[in-house]
Amino acid sequence: MTIEAIVAGVAYELSNTTEFIFQEESDFGMPDVRRLTEAGPLQHGLTDVGFRMGARKLRLKLACNADNAATLDAQRAKLLSIFRPRNASLSIRKTLDSGARRQIDCHFNGGLSFRTSDRKGMVQVEVIELLAPDPTFYDPTAVAVPFGLTGGGGAFNVPLAIPWNVGSSVLDQVKAIEYVGTWKADPIITIYGPITDAVITNETTGMKLDFTGTTIDAGSYYVIDTRYGHKTVREDDGTNRIAALTDDSDLATFGLEADPDAPGGVNSVRVTGSGVTEATQVYMSYYTRYVGI
Template structure:
């Protein structure tokens, strides 16, 4: 990933905005996303009843252009790179697949939207002069902004979840009992964002009947399966990608509501249990801090 400066964006390796070959005139869609919800007129009364409001997908419309004076071939290459990104079959033809749009705005670190480049429309009338106006459209099914860097923690079944000494140590020394069953293993995760984050959880075998629990909320994911040694099962709780898949791509059925398993802002704990006579199974929890807005009003960012 390249470093971005204020008023710059990046998609598919192409940087747009201030100080680049693709200056941006206007961007629509960075503010609060559109909402959908019922507005029901009240019979025989003034006004209406408002139902729940739900965010729609976030669509960015970027009015920009490629500026390469004296080098129209360079402009054509940049447009072609964006067209290739929009036509990538790994994203375009796979349900739920997305790519990243990175944004650097004043007063905040780089934020990321995940979606698809749905429109790349170029005007070639002035291409000989090295100027190609561009109309880009990027649709993010999840309107939240995310941190540029993914965080992760690993949890093994072979580590005790409790026990040890209580400081300060004074005579007589009392030793508390840890979890001798070798089943429950805690893991601390911290979402530094302003809204709930949705993790990707990977269970590496050998183990059977893994159960993942978010301690503070009590929400759990129960996988009544066996994960052989050398293989893994991935639980993706992210919006639009809520699936449980094996290493070979096969899906795993579960009755657990994946959408309710989330990491609230701040610090919380994830635990898991499983049957593993070798004590070598492990689990990873990966997530990105999630934000309501492009710039957090309470954020004091120093680059």
């Protein structure tokens, strides 16, 4: 098992090093959950109307391990540099003994006061608190799922999303996506024209993104971002095209569900459209998300 902090694309190992002794982690499991309830007049008890997960507060306990005061000062300076407050998030990546990787985006939220009471000789012990606004972890390797008449058999891991040529006047294909995460994934879908009446439907959940009545011209593309805080549809020139979705589309809730909400994690996704050519491309990419480790 290894723990790394990733800042501006640079990874700093916090475990299995001669600089730092990794002693403890906490709050990597289930995040705080708050049930939402309501009660009507004369009602006994409450009505449960759902839940919300709170932001996650991670804690890492490290010890600077030095053999002289100058080295200890350098180690302290390195921790301060890694975790200093920034507007941009840093990431904590944990590599499990199986080789699987889990990552979470967070911000420094406390610690690194370097009290003398926490120092014994040349060993300085510190607890670092990190606030993760999104409490879920994710596999940092993106997954792409091909759709098209010549598409492959299923999802596969790739460093970046991959487009697919469909090469026919009509596109109508269903893929059974075996989603292995334990929390819903919100994909980004890009549709390159020409295509008319494009519809993406998760037949397992009944959720859809319906562009019936819209033609995406050759040389243009739409990007549908279903992630929370985004929920956008934009053309390649940045124009807002959310109005191109039909009123019964599910941009707010569309995604890939985990088992048991999707039995076995299998999401059957159908992509349809007409007027396509060899220039038409459709692709979906997402990160596999986990409620905890």
